[in-house]
Amino acid sequence: MNKEGNIRIAIQKSGRLSEDSIALFKECGIKLEMGKGRLKSESSNFQAEFLFLRDDDIPGYVEDGVADLGIVGENVLVESEKDVIVSKKLGFSKCRLSIAIPREDPFEGPADLDGKSIATSYPKILGQYLSENNIEAQIHEISGSVEIAPSIGLADAVCDIVSSGSTLLSNGLKEVQKIFKSEAVLIANNNLSDHKKALLDKILFRINAVQKAQD
Ligand code: PRT
Ligand code: ZN
Known part of the structure; x- marks a missing residue:
């Protein structure tokens, strides 16, 4: 493992965003396990770990850097007034x-x-x-x-x-x-390290490929 470690991605634990968020990473070839009651899980084939949270907490965790990335509805993001980067519109949970x-x-x-x-x-x-x-x-x-x-x-x-x-x-x-x-968006912390920016770029590259294939 790289000494700078995993990129941390916050997704909704259970609700209207969960299934499509998990499916998105699967389609990107990033394995994640969701055990019952589990709040954290490391991918076995990508330098990422997932945090399973309530959607309302996701913008704050990403702003604070507790998570590097997150998936949340634009309604929740804008209402939260948190300062994060919108990296990608995801087209689900509209x-x-x-x-x-x-x-x-x-x-x-x-x-x-x-x-x-x-x-x-x-x-x-x-x-x-x-x-x-x-x-x-x-x-x-x-x-x-x-x-x-x-x-x-x-x-x-x-x-x-x-x-x-x-x-x-x-x-x-x-x-x-x-x-x-509103739709689901991928958000990112404002001050990602170069290592984590490179991981985000990889993820974005794969998401773009998945979206192109679905068009
Ligand atoms: O437990 P947690 O806090 O994580 O989840 P939550 O209960 O706050 O959110 P959840 O899972 O219900 O929704 C997550 C996100 O999905 C929302 O923030 C929206 O961005 C998006 N989304 C998409 C929706 C809907 N569609 C939706 N229909 N969120 C809520 N609804 C509710 C709405 O509040 C209303 O009560 O569904 C009802 C209306 O649906 P219709 O189809 O009858 O119009
Ligand atoms: Zn909520």
Whole structure:
């Protein structure tokens, strides 16, 4: 093993990013074992080790250099405001962050949100959208089950991740503004050593080849 050691890659332990993240490294010919309950694993054929984490922790670990690379959704990355490099868009876990209101409420345009309260787990991205559009709305930060907020009287609207739209529909909501588009990205620490930069270049070369083959 090289004296500078493995490049450390943080991926989501279990959730919507996990399967495609693991598949990506496999397609790149980088073996990784995921034992049950295991939080760390070394590749047997590439100078890399993997950390299995909650997605929300990944940007911070990469910024701090605890991990050198990570895979995370752009929604989580931008909301985290961490200072890392986006090395590559990966094309999976695509979704959007949208504002939705009760189905029966009228909506003519963003100005209709003035004076309303909006429940979200993404207060920074939403705040940015509201200020760019000169909308004065109140942000209610909640950590989960955002879609039920209007029906229990907690907020007038929600701002949440949408993919097929069926969750909104089944909660009596309609999507009225798409405010942010997201997909999984490979992020890197700002101060990688030359050795780790060379390993990252190898990984990027292989990802590009995999993506070309899929086109
Ligand atoms: O446990 P951990 O913190 O690691 O995971 P998590 O529960 O926070 O995240 P997870 O696994 O649910 O999602 C990880 C990432 O996948 C998100 O940050 C997004 O970048 C991306 N992604 C893609 C999605 C969706 N699609 C998605 N549909 N994240 C969440 N959803 C949820 C959404 O919140 C809503 O409740 O699915 C519901 C809407 O789906 P539709 O299809 O009904 O519109
Ligand atoms: Zn999470």
